[in-house]
Structures are given as structure tokens and as C-alpha cells.
Amino acid sequence: MPDQxxxxxxxxxxxxxxxxxxxxxxxxxxxTFIAIAFLTFVAIRxxxxxxxxxxxxxxxxxxxxxxxxxxxLGLDQPVWKQFLDYLWQLAHGDFGTSLSTHAPVLTEFTTLxxxxxxxxxxxxxxxVVLGVPAGVIAATRRGTFVDYSLMGVAxxxxxxxxxxxxxxxxxxxxxxxxxxxxxxxxxxxxxFEPTTGFMLIDSxxxxxxxxxxxxxxxxxxxxxxxxxxxxxxxxxxxxSTMLEVLGEDYVRTARAKGLSPFRVIGIHxxxxxxIPVVTVIGLQVGMLMAGAVLTEYIFSWPGIGTWLIESxxxxxxxxxxxxxxxxxxxxxxxxxxxDLLYGVLNPRIRHAx
Amino acid sequence: MPADRTAPAVMAPPGAFASFVRAFAENRAAVAxxxxxxxxxxxxxxxxxxxxxxxxxxxxxxxxxxxxWQEGGNPAFxxxxxxxxxxxxxxxxxxxxxSLFIGLAVVAASMVFGIVLGLVAAFFTGWxxxxxxxxxxxxxxxxxxxxxxVIVAVIGPSLTNTIVAITxxxxxxxxxxxxxxxxxxKSRDYVTAARVAGAGTFHIMFRTVLPNCxxxxxxxxxxxxxxxxxxxxxxxxxxxxxxxPSPEWGAMLASAREFLQSASWIVTEPGLAIxxxxxxxxxxxxxxxxxxxxKMRRS
Numbered sequence: 129m130p131d132q133x134x135x136x137x138x139x140x141x142x143x144x145x146x147x148x149x150x151x152x153x154x155x156x157x158x159x160t161f162i163a164i165a166f167l168t169f170v171a172i173r174x175x176x177x178x179x180x181x182x183x184x185x186x187x188x189x190x191x192x193x194x195x196x197x198x199x200x201l202g203l204d205q206p207v208w209k210q211f212l213d214y215l216w217q218l219a220h221g222d223f224g225t226s227l228s229t230h231a232p233v234l235t236e237f238t239t240l241x242x243x244x245x246x247x248x249x250x251x252x253x254x255x256v257v258l259g260v261p262a263g264v265i266a267a268t269r270r271g272t273f274v275d276y277s278l279m280g281v282a283x284x285x286x287x288x289x290x291x292x293x294x295x296x297x298x299x300x301x302x303x304x305x306x307x308x309x310x311x312x313x314x315x316x317x318x319x320f321e322p323t324t325g326f327m328l329i330d331s332x333x334x335x336x337x338x339x340x341x342x343x344x345x346x347x348x349x350x351x352x353x354x355x356x357x358x359x360x361x362x363x364x365x366x367x368s369t370m371l372e373v374l375g376e377d378y379v380r381t382a383r384a385k386g387l388s389p390f391r392v393i394g395i396h397x398x399x400x401x402x403i404p405v406v407t408v409i410g411l412q413v414g415m416l417m418a419g420a421v422l423t424e425y426i427f428s429w430p431g432i433g434t435w436l437i438e439s440x441x442x443x444x445x446x447x448x449x450x451x452x453x454x455x456x457x458x459x460x461x462x463x464x465x466x467d468l469l470y471g472v473l474n475p476r477i478r479h480a481x
Numbered sequence: 482m483p484a485d486r487t488a489p490a491v492m493a494p495p496g497a498f499a500s501f502v503r504a505f506a507e508n509r510a511a512v513a514x515x516x517x518x519x520x521x522x523x524x525x526x527x528x529x530x531x532x533x534x535x536x537x538x539x540x541x542x543x544x545x546x547x548x549x550w551q552e553g554g555n556p557a558f559x560x561x562x563x564x565x566x567x568x569x570x571x572x573x574x575x576x577x578x579x580s581l582f583i584g585l586a587v588v589a590a591s592m593v594f595g596i597v598l599g600l601v602a603a604f605f606t607g608w609x610x611x612x613x614x615x616x617x618x619x620x621x622x623x624x625x626x627x628x629x630x631v632i633v634a635v636i637g638p639s640l641t642n643t644i645v646a647i648t649x650x651x652x653x654x655x656x657x658x659x660x661x662x663x664x665x666x667k668s669r670d671y672v673t674a675a676r677v678a679g680a681g682t683f684h685i686m687f688r689t690v691l692p693n694c695x696x697x698x699x700x701x702x703x704x705x706x707x708x709x710x711x712x713x714x715x716x717x718x719x720x721x722x723x724x725x726p727s728p729e730w731g732a733m734l735a736s737a738r739e740f741l742q743s744a745s746w747i748v749t750e751p752g753l754a755i756x757x758x759x760x761x762x763x764x765x766x767x768x769x770x771x772x773x774x775x776k777m778r779r780s
Binding site: 159160163164167168171172174283284286287288289291292293295296298299303414415417418419421422425436437440448452455456459460 | 615616618619621622623624625626627630631632634635636707711714715718719721731734738741742745748749751752755756759760762763764767
């Protein structure tokens with residue numbers, strides 16, 4: 129979703145008004161959350177294939193054992209009761225138990241989530257650090273060769289099937305040049321107990337020779353792959369808002385005051401041009417989670433995406449159900465945070481209330 | 482402001498469509514995209530006649546033949562053959578048909594349902610509006626590809642189900658867009674005039690208001706086609722979309738992964754086809770947006 133207009137109705141950022149805004153937004157999340165829970169619950173009951181038969185496989189199972197398993201999993205209850213029980217569990221932080229590993233879904237999620245978060249953050253930093261300057265340069269050189277080249281590259285990135293992009297990068301950098309590893313988060317030579325779950329930090333803390341370098345080299349390609357579409361989107365968005373801002377009176381005033389072009393563009397214009405960009409970055413969070421599924425799948429990155437794809441292959445309903453809920457919950461929360469940030473960045477909205 | 486060099490001295494003011502075409506034609510990138518897209522559509526429609534071979538026929542004596550410009554290439558298979566000896570060019574041509582069909586089907590479906598739901602939400606405030614918009618919020622809060630994956634996991638992987646899943650994913654965009662523009666248009670004088678003239682609600686919804694909401698919907702449609710093609714390919718790649726031996730571009734990539742090293746063209750070609758198609762559609766989409774957006778139009 130490129131070039132999306134900023135959302136109206138951004139919040140106040142100070143005082144009791146802001147507090148009530150935050151509370152209202154969070155309360156509104158609850159029905160949405162229940163609706164998602166309901167839909168995944170219903171959807172997954174419609175899947176052909178019995179989870180117990182999948183577990184027992186070809187060997188078959190005695191009717192007594194089958195009944196026992198069905199009872200154990202609560203599958204012998206009426207469906208509406210199963211759903212209410214499910215909501216009750218959710219309210220107590222119980223997101224179910226994986227059918228294949230017997231570990232609580234929430235535990236598996238919190239174990240794997242740092243890997244996805246590390247990848248997503250690194251991709252977002254990559255996208256912002258390259259995308260904003262690229263957009264600014266393109267806008268200030270509007271109509272030149274530089275502008276056309278940058279926007280051509282951005283359009284290509286924006287149109288990229290990232291799973292293919294990942295394969296190409298692996299082919300070129302890993303297979304042909306041998307510069308980066310093909311998959312995983314760190315070389316198997318290194319083992320240490322995770323402390324933060326972030327491989328970069330953990331490998332640094334471990335103090336083992338080469339562990340940090342190995343973690344970095346594993347992160348590079350996935351970062352580029354996942355960051356490509358956000359990078360292109362941010363560059364395009366920055367360019368178009370920058371062009372708008374550069375025509376405004378206050379930019380002309382700043383120029384007329386004799387400020388250096390760097391100050392005019394870097395401070396006066398960019399600050400205002402970034403407001404819609406922040407919104408777009410927020411909207412990218414959902415895209416980022418979707419992209420993470422593909423990126424993790426290609427690079428065998430042990431994160432949420434790989435976990436969810438595997439849960440589908442194993443028909444591990446509770447994992448799929450709980451995983452989707454948790455991912456959606458995080459996306460919703462981040463969108464609220466972006467709304468708040470939007471108010472901080474835009475004084476016009478802040479003072480209007 | 483570029484003057485219109487070709488315009489005759491005496492001419493009636495251009496109609497909306499003529500000025501749109503002129504604004505679009507001024508954008509060279511958009512025109513280039515349009516011609517690439519036209520070529521792709523041509524190939525897709527006449528794939529039966531253009532393709533040198535059947536997309537599924539396996540030439541067992543010609544397995545993994547490289548493209549003809551590489552050493553060991555065979556002019557009978559201009560772009561080489563895949564891991565079971567199927568002609569890549571023919572598969573790509575039939576794949577164009579599938580990808581463009583998916584894109585169009587998703588747009589048509591999400592547009593029709595989106596317009597109806599969006600108009601209902603705009604005109605029937607109260608519970609229909611609340612129900613529709615809340616439902617759209619729910620769909621929007623699940624990341625797009627994840628939602629498509631779940632839907633396909635439930636209803637089973639196939640080409641048709643891919644279309645259904647992606648349609649659901651893109652529905653909220655249309656509903657929101659249609660509702661927002663319909664709400665603005667609804668309070669305009671011409672709508673009141675139509676109402677006074679005795680037009681019924683449905684007439685006002687579909688005949689009076691809808692035509693005036695079409696510009697943003699058309700721009701959104703171009704974006705949806707390219708995104709739908711990408712997502713369908715992603716699903717195919719994950720093994721959750723079109724199933725082998727279908728020449729769907731994403732599915733072609735899925736089965737080719739293991740030949741990345743030994744026969745890289747099996748991997749590069751379908752991806753390139755996706756990329757070129759999506760770029761062409763996005764160029765056209767950008768051109769449409771600039772030509773339809775009154776702010777951007779140079780007068």
C-alpha cells in the first residue's frame with residue numbers, strides 16, 4: 129500500500145485527553161481480538177482432516193484411544209462450548225498447547241518471536257536508513273537522471289516477488305561468491321544459552337571468537353530481502369511528501385532567511401515530510417510480518433513465520449490459531465503506537481485539541 | 482506547462498476521458514508499462530498458438546536444457562527446459578495467462594463486493610454500517626499473506642481458492658475507499674437534487690453516487706492486480722496456491738528451488754516474469770493515479 133494518505137483523527141499527545149484516547153483505543157481492540165479468535169476458531173474447525181488421525185498416522189488407533197484423545201483435547205464438547213472455553217483460556221493467557229510438541233503456544237511464541245523481531249527491526253532500519261535519504265535526494269533533484277534512476281530502482285523493489293529475490297541473492301552471494309551463509313541465524317559451531325533472544329546481542333555477550341561476525345553474516349541477506357519492499361515504499365513516499373513540502377511557504381521563508389540548503393532540507397522540510405512517512409512505516413508492520421513468513425521460509429530462519437508454515441503442514445491447529453492471534457495482536461498494538469507517534473511528530477494536531 | 486502542440490486551433494474543450502488520455506500519454510513510463518502489459522495480455526490470450534510446446538508435456542530426453550544462448554542450449558527450447566523436461570517458454574506463456582487471470586479475477590471480485598458493501602455502509606448508517614466496518618477492521622488486522630495462508634489452509638490449496646483468499650484480503654481496501662468517497666458525495670447538492678427528483682435509494686447509490694467515486698477505485702484496482710499477482714505467486718511458492726503441474730509462476734519457483742545451483746534458469750525465469758509483469762502494472766497504476774488525481778494534473 130504505497131502513498132497512502134495519513135489517517136485522520138490522530139490523537140492528542142498530552143494530558144488526560146491522551147490517556148483517554150489510549151484507553152479507548154485499547155478497549156476497542158478487545159472486540160476485534162475476540163472476532164479474530166472466533167474466525168480462526170471457526171475456520172480451523174472447517175479444515176478437512178482430523179488432528180488426531182494426523183497425529184497417529186497410517187497405523188490407525190483403537191476407538192477407545194481415539195475417544196480418550198478427543199476428550200483430552202476437548203474435541204468431544206459442543207462447538208460453542210469449545211469456543212467459550214477457548215476465550216476463557218485466552219483471558220488467562222493460555223493460548224493453547226501445541227499438538228506436536230506439547231509445549232504451550234505462548235511459550236513457543238515468546239521463544240521464537242525475538243528471532244522474527246530481530247529480523248524485522250533490522251529490515252526496518254535498513255529500509256529507513258536507505259529509503260529516507262533516497263527519497264530526499266530524488267525530490268531535491270526532481271526530473272534529473274538521479275531522480276529517474278532512484279525511482280526506477282524503487283519501483284523495481286516495490287514490484288519485487290521477495291521470495292524470488294531471496295533465491296537470487298542466495299544464488300549470487302552465497303552459492304557463487306560464498307560470502308554469506310545460506311540459512312539459519314548463526315553457524316552451528318557456536319552454541320550458547322540465549323539471554324535476550326536477539327542473536328546479535330547474545331553472540332556479542334557470549335564472547336566466543338567469531339560468533340558475532342557469524343550472526344551478522346547470517347542476518348544480512350534476510351534483512352535485504354525483507355527490507356526491500358519497505359525500502360522502496362519509504363523512498364517513494366518520502367519523495368512525494370518532500371516535493372509537496374518543498375513548495376510550502378515556510379520552506380521558501382527558510383531559504384530566504386539565507387539558511388544553508390542542508391538546514392532547509394534537513395530540518396525544516398524533512399521534519400514535516402516525515403509525518404506521512406511515519407504512518408506508512410506503521411502500515412508496513414503488517415506487511416513486514418507477512419514478508420517475514422516468506423523470508424524466514426527461504427532462509428530457514430527459526431522465527432514465527434517458519435513456525436506458522438510448519439504448523440499448517442502438521443495441522444497443528446492450536447499453534448496456527450494462537451499464532452495468528454498473537455501476531456495480529458502485536459500488529460494492532462504497533463498501529464496504536466504509530467498513531468501516538470504521529471501526534472508527537474505533528475504539532476498542528478497536538479495543539480489543535 | 483507543456484502546450485499541446487498537436488491540438489488544432491478550434492477545438493471543443495476536451496471531455497473528461499480525452500483529458501485523462503492526454504495526461505496519461507504524457508507520462509512516458511506509464512505508456513511503456515501499458516505496452517508491456519498489452520504484450521503480456523496478448524501472449525496470455527494467444528498462449529495456445531504462440532507457445533511452441535504444451536506447458537505440461539515432459540520431453541524426457543531434454544531435461545534441464547539451458548536457454549539457447551547458453552552453451553548446450555537447444556533452439557527448440559528457446560528458454561530451456563525444467564527439471565522434468567518441460568519447455569520453459571511455453572510454461573511461462575501459459576503462466577502469464579494464469580497470473581493475469583488471478584489478478585483480474587481478484588480485482589473484479591473484490592471491487593464488486595467492495596462497492597456493494599462500501600455503499601451499504603455509507604447509506605445505511607446504524608448496525609449494517611457498524612457490522613461491515615468492524616468486520617473489515619478484523620480482516621485488516623491480520624497481516625495479508627498470513628490471512629491468505631490461513632484461508633487457503635482451511636479451504637484447501639488450489640488456484641480458485643487462491644483467488645478467493647486474496648479477494649478476502651483486499652476487500653477492506655475497497656470497502657473503506659468506497660464508503661469514504663460515498664460519504665463525501667452523499668452530502669453534495671446533486672445527490673439532494675436526485676433525491677428531490679424522486680430517485681430511490683438504490684438508484685442514488687449505484688447510478689448517482691457511484692460514478693463519482695470511481696477514480697480512486699480504478700487506481701486501487703491497478704494496485705490490487707499487481708499485489709494479487711505477487712501474493713498468488715507467494716502462495717504458489719509456499720505450495721499453498723496453484724498445484725503442480727500448473728505453470729503458475731510461483732508454483733514453478735517452488736519446485737525449482739533445489740536446482741538453484743545446477744540449473745539456475747529454472748529459478749530466474751519465472752521470477753523475472755513476475756517482476757516484469759508487476760512493474761508494468763505498477764507503472765500503469767502510477768500513471769492512472771497521476772492522470773486521475775486532479776492535484777497532480779497539469780492544466
